[in-house]
Amino acid sequence: MTDPSPTHRWRGVLAVTLVAGGLALVAKRPALLLSAVVGVVFVAYARVTPPPSPAIELDRGLDGASPSHGDRVDVTTTVRNVGDRTLFDLRIVDGVPPALAVVDGTPRHGTVLRPGESATFSYAVAARRGRHRFEPATVVARDLAGSWEAEAQIDDATVIDCTTDVPAAPLRGRTLEAVGRVLADDSGAGTEFHQTREYRRGDALSRVDWNRYASTGDLTTIEFRKEQAARVILVVDARPVAYQAPEGEPHAVSYAVAAAGQLARAIVDNRNHVGLAAFGREPCWLEPGTGRNHALRVQQRLADHAAFSARPPDDAPSVADQAKALRARLENGDQLLVLSPLLDDDVVETVRRVEAEGTPVSVLSPDVTDADGGGRTLARIERDHRHRALRRARVRVVDWDPARPLSVAVTDAMGDRQ
Amino acid sequence: MSDQPVRRRPAISSGALAVLVAAAVALVLGSGAVRTGIAIELVGLAGVAAGFAASRHGRKRWGRVLAGVGFLGCLVGVVVFLGQATAPSAAIQSLPAMLGVAVLAAALVPVRGTGSRSLVKLGVGFVFCSVLLAGFFQSVNPDHLLGATAASVVAWNAGEQAIGLGEQLGRSATTWRLELVHVGATGLVAVAAVGGVYATRTVATGTPSFAGFTATAVALLLLVVALRP
Numbered sequence: 001m002t003d004p005s006p007t008h009r010w011r012g013v014l015a016v017t018l019v020a021g022g023l024a025l026v027a028k029r030p031a032l033l034l035s036a037v038v039g040v041v042f043v044a045y046a047r048v049t050p051p052p053s054p055a056i057e058l059d060r061g062l063d064g065a066s067p068s069h070g071d072r073v074d075v076t077t078t079v080r081n082v083g084d085r086t087l088f089d090l091r092i093v094d095g096v097p098p099a100l101a102v103v104d105g106t107p108r109h110g111t112v113l114r115p116g117e118s119a120t121f122s123y124a125v126a127a128r129r130g131r132h133r134f135e136p137a138t139v140v141a142r143d144l145a146g147s148w149e150a151e152a153q154i155d156d157a158t159v160i161d162c163t164t165d166v167p168a169a170p171l172r173g174r175t176l177e178a179v180g181r182v183l184a185d186d187s188g189a190g191t192e193f194h195q196t197r198e199y200r201r202g203d204a205l206s207r208v209d210w211n212r213y214a215s216t217g218d219l220t221t222i223e224f225r226k227e228q229a230a231r232v233i234l235v236v237d238a239r240p241v242a243y244q245a246p247e248g249e250p251h252a253v254s255y256a257v258a259a260a261g262q263l264a265r266a267i268v269d270n271r272n273h274v275g276l277a278a279f280g281r282e283p284c285w286l287e288p289g290t291g292r293n294h295a296l297r298v299q300q301r302l303a304d305h306a307a308f309s310a311r312p313p314d315d316a317p318s319v320a321d322q323a324k325a326l327r328a329r330l331e332n333g334d335q336l337l338v339l340s341p342l343l344d345d346d347v348v349e350t351v352r353r354v355e356a357e358g359t360p361v362s363v364l365s366p367d368v369t370d371a372d373g374g375g376r377t378l379a380r381i382e383r384d385h386r387h388r389a390l391r392r393a394r395v396r397v398v399d400w401d402p403a404r405p406l407s408v409a410v411t412d413a414m415g416d417r418q
Numbered sequence: 419m420s421d422q423p424v425r426r427r428p429a430i431s432s433g434a435l436a437v438l439v440a441a442a443v444a445l446v447l448g449s450g451a452v453r454t455g456i457a458i459e460l461v462g463l464a465g466v467a468a469g470f471a472a473s474r475h476g477r478k479r480w481g482r483v484l485a486g487v488g489f490l491g492c493l494v495g496v497v498v499f500l501g502q503a504t505a506p507s508a509a510i511q512s513l514p515a516m517l518g519v520a521v522l523a524a525a526l527v528p529v530r531g532t533g534s535r536s537l538v539k540l541g542v543g544f545v546f547c548s549v550l551l552a553g554f555f556q557s558v559n560p561d562h563l564l565g566a567t568a569a570s571v572v573a574w575n576a577g578e579q580a581i582g583l584g585e586q587l588g589r590s591a592t593t594w595r596l597e598l599v600h601v602g603a604t605g606l607v608a609v610a611a612v613g614g615v616y617a618t619r620t621v622a623t624g625t626p627s628f629a630g631f632t633a634t635a636v637a638l639l640l641l642v643v644a645l646r647p
Contacts, residue, residue, distance in 0.1 A: 009578060012539055013571055016546050017642050020567070023550055025635040030625070031560035032553035032634055034615050035567035040638060041611035042571050042604075045647045088603070089596050091586050109591035110583060121592065140586060144603050146579065 004051035005151040007142070014043050038384070051148035054090065054141035055083030056113075058154040060134060066161045067127040069403060072103060073160055076122040077137070081113035088112055089142035092121075095135030098310040099159065100125040100251030123284045127162040130258030133303060134158040162258075164405045167265045169337060170362050170398045170413055171232055171272070179229045188412045196220045230335060231273040231288045234260045235326065236308060237340030237347055238280030239319060243312035244343055246370035253364040255402045257308045260339055260408035262406055263364070264298035276301055277329075279340075279347070281313035285329060323350045327357070335360040341368050343379065343385045352393040362396040364410075427589045428533040428580035432597045433526035436538070436577035437463075440545050442514035443566045443573065447552045452512050457579025459516055462491025463523045470527050492520065499602050511551040518544025526577055533581045542574040564615055566609035575604045 056079055063074040077094050081087050085206035087106040094107035105123030114120060136153035196209060199219035204335030209220045216314070238253045245251035260276070267274040268290050274290030276298050286298060302308050316322075326336075336354060340347050342365045355361045369380040390397050398413040400406060448456050458585065465488025473481025503509035522541030524532050537638050549566045552558045558566075579600055583593050 011646075012543075012574065013645055014642060016543075018639060020553070021635055021639045022640065023554065025553055025632065025639075028628070028631065029556065031563050032550065033554065033631070033638065034560060035549065035553060035563055036635075036638055036642075037615050038564055038567045038608075039571070039612045040645070042607060042615070044641060045607045047645050071564075088599055091583070091593075091596075092588065106588060106590045108587040108591035110587050110591055110596040112595045112599045144600070146575075146582075147598065176625065183619065265424060268458050302624055 002141075002151045004053070004148040007147055007149050009146055010043060010046035011045075011353065013039055017043060021367055046147040048144040049143040049145040049147060052087060052089075052141040052143050052150050053083060053085065054081075054087055054139060054150055054152055056080065056090075056139055056152065056154060057082050058092075058137050058139075059093075060156045060157050060158040062160060069127060069129045069162055069405070071127045071162075072124050073127050074122060074124050075107070076109070076120060078120045079109075079113070079117050079137075079139070079154075080118035081109075081115055081413075084115050086112070086114045087141050088144040089146065090119075091140040091142075093138045093140075094123075094136050095155075096125060097132035097134055098371055099130065099254040100160070101248050110163050125160070127160060128254075129162055129302075129406070130250065130254050131163055131261060131299075132160045132254075134160075161351045162264050164407055169232065169267045169270075169272075170364065170410050171230055171267070171335065171337065171395060195223050197223060229272050229290070231275065231331065231333065233268050233275040233288065233326070233330065233334055234263060234275055235277045235279060235336055235338045235340075236260050236302075237289075238278050238307050238309075238313075238318045240312050240314070240342045242341055243369050244341070247367070249370075249400075251312075252343070252366050253308065253312075254370040255368070255400075256309060256339035256341070256364075257302050257408050259364060259366065259400070261302050263337065264297045264337075265292075268292060268295045274298060275334075277326050278305070279306040279319050279350075281306035281309075281316050282307055282320070283325060284308075285326075286332070319346045319350050320365075322400075323354055327354065327359070329384050330359060335362070337361075339362075339366070341366055342383050342390075345386070346390055347370070348386045351390060351395055355395050356395055362398070362413065363390060364398045364400055364408075366400045370382045370403070371385075421546070425589045426532040426584050427528055428526045428577075428584040429587075429593055429597060430580075431594060432576045432580035432583065432588060432601060433533075435601060436569050436573045436575075436580060437519065438540075439569050439573040439576065440515075440542065441521045443545050443569045444548065446562050446566055446569075447515055447548050447558060448510050448512045449504065451502040451504055452499055452508055455495050455497075456512065456516055457495070458498055459492050459495030460519065462488045462489065462493075462495055463472065463520060465491055467523060467527050468531070483624060484513050494600065500541065507555050511548055511555055511557060513548075514544040515548035518546075518559070519546070520576060522573070526580055532585055535578060535581055535592065538574065538577040538581060539596070542570055544570050545573065547606055548572045560619075561616060564612045572604050572608050576601050 017036050020032050020039060021036035024036060059078045061076040067073050071418050079092055090113055091110045096102060096107050103124050103126045107123050109121040111119040124356040136155040139154055141150050199221050203221040207222050209222050212218060212220050236256045241252045264274045273288040273290045276286035278284040284299050284305050286349045336359055337359060338351055351361050351363060369383055387397050398409055436452055444456050445453055467483045469481045469485025469488055500509060518541045521537055525537030525541055547572055553563050587593060
């Protein structure tokens with residue numbers, strides 16, 4: 001809430017009143033002097049109206065907080081004057097998430113509110129893949145004459161969640177590429193069947209294949225595949241170049257941030273460790289951890305940290321330097337999952353170098369190029385080249401068209417490799 | 419990602435009211451013969467505004483034709499006005515108001531961009547020039563002059579409000595309640611001011627002495643300076 005500031009909009013009236021009064025005096029025209037009196041009344045009116053002190057509550061309702069991609073979501077915003085004075089001139093601009101387009105109505109409203117009174121306005125947005133948090137609504141209150149103006153930001157923390165659960169993240173096994181859980185070829189304690197072998201003394205009774213013993217009389221032991229928890233660092237490419245988008249569509253960073261939240265959940269659900277980093281305006285690092293609470297921490301960091309802001313930064317340090325800083329934090333056996341639209345060669349070069357230095361890297365690449373228009377087509381061809389370059393460097397690349405659910409893209413990509 | 423596109427044009431009702439009030443001032447200040455010319459010009463301006471509105475709604479050709487006819491109407495109005503003015507003073511007095519109404523309309527239609535506060539000031543400034551000239555030439559009834567002064571302020575206030583609303587909320591937002599209260603309050607102040615002055619003038623008898631007049635004027639000017647925001 002800012003203090004009311006004067007708008008100085010009545011200065012012009014003051015000036016013409018002086019001119020009228022002066023002309024009346026010089027030319028001795030009583031009628032003009034009376035006109036000047038009228039001007040004085042207006043100036044006095046502007047002077048005596050008290051500055052507004054808005055006390056407002058905002059409530060935002062959605063007709064479906066978890067819509068599908070492309071669905072229309074009706075938003076109904078209610079503002080209530082909880083102060084004890086009438087707000088004669090109240091202008092509200094709702095904080096529509098930057099990635100969403102308004103398709104019907106307008107998120108702006110102007111009204112007069114008596115104490116306790118409320119006003120409601122509604123509009124519709126088209127849902128886009130991702131978690132979209134509403135920004136604070138901006139409220140501007142003026143007094144009756146418009147000579148004072150106070151501005152306030154009111155947050156309601158509404159979220160449109162247009163994501164689906166992802167069953168698994170496209171990870172790289174150290175010895176075997178497999179769906180979801182990172183598995184090792186060694187057998188040991190685990191849940192997935194690996195092989196049977198002859199019973200040896202000391203094997204646990206629970207692992208003896210009693211069915212086979214019943215039918216053949218041979219004692220065999222079932223071995224399960226040994227599971228190793230992987231440490232996966234999600235790296236969101238949030239450099240200025242990644243904020244590109246076709247006209248009227250969300251940019252790649254908003255898709256990447258939403259996908260990172262879903263993948264973190266999938267990774268911990270599969271009992272692996274997940275950490276978070278960014279190539280962006282400022283360094284971001286969340287130590288890998290596991291469990292639902294850690295997934296929530298990752299999602300919180302994605303929502304809060306400046307590096308993942310919905311607004312593009314002016315500048316960012318070079319991606320090679322950021323990757324070097326990131327490499328310094330990695331432990332042996334960590335792997336990276338880079339979420340990048342691959343719109344420039346720097347990020348490709350960096351990924352290839354990290355891979356060559358021995359850290360397994362996967363890339364999830366939301367496609368924000370557009371088939372229409374010559375420049376866009378060129379961008380698409382360049383992006384395909386980058387995909388091929390990465391695949392030649394043995395980096396797993398998942399191409400994700402954000403119009404399709406992430407889970408489909410990931411499942412398809414992992415199906416291709418098997 | 420760009421911001422949501424908003425048609426940031428001046429609010430329609432306040433803008434229309436501003437132009438209508440300014441036009442009424444121009445009509446009141448003009449003498450009988452001049453009024454015909456002013457009326458023709460106003461019809462022409464309405465045509466130009468309708469033309470712009472039509473071309474924004476996708477009917478470009480019709481819009482251009484309407485705007486062209488409207489512009490011709492304005493020119494005819496000016497010619498009729500100049501032809502009918504009985505004395506040079508009548509022409510000099512009403513010309514700024516005619517120009518002012520056109521400038522105000524251009525600011526609020528708007529002809530381009532989001533409308534312009536400077537053009538609103540300029541337009542109403544021209545109208546107020548006519549008020550000053552009418553007062554100077556003593557060509558209109560003092561009561562009309564009072565009303566014209568108050569109406570000029572109301573027109574400026576409504577026009578400025580229309581542009582402010584357009585900038586902050588755009589044309590498609592619902593704002594009628596706010597506009598009604600704002601313009602209504604200014605209108606009430608105008609009526610109170612004119613009524614008060616009129617009542618005082620009716621009660622007072624005789625013409626003031628030069629010293630009395632000067633003292634009143636100086637006191638008034640000092641009051642204005644004291645009230646400055």
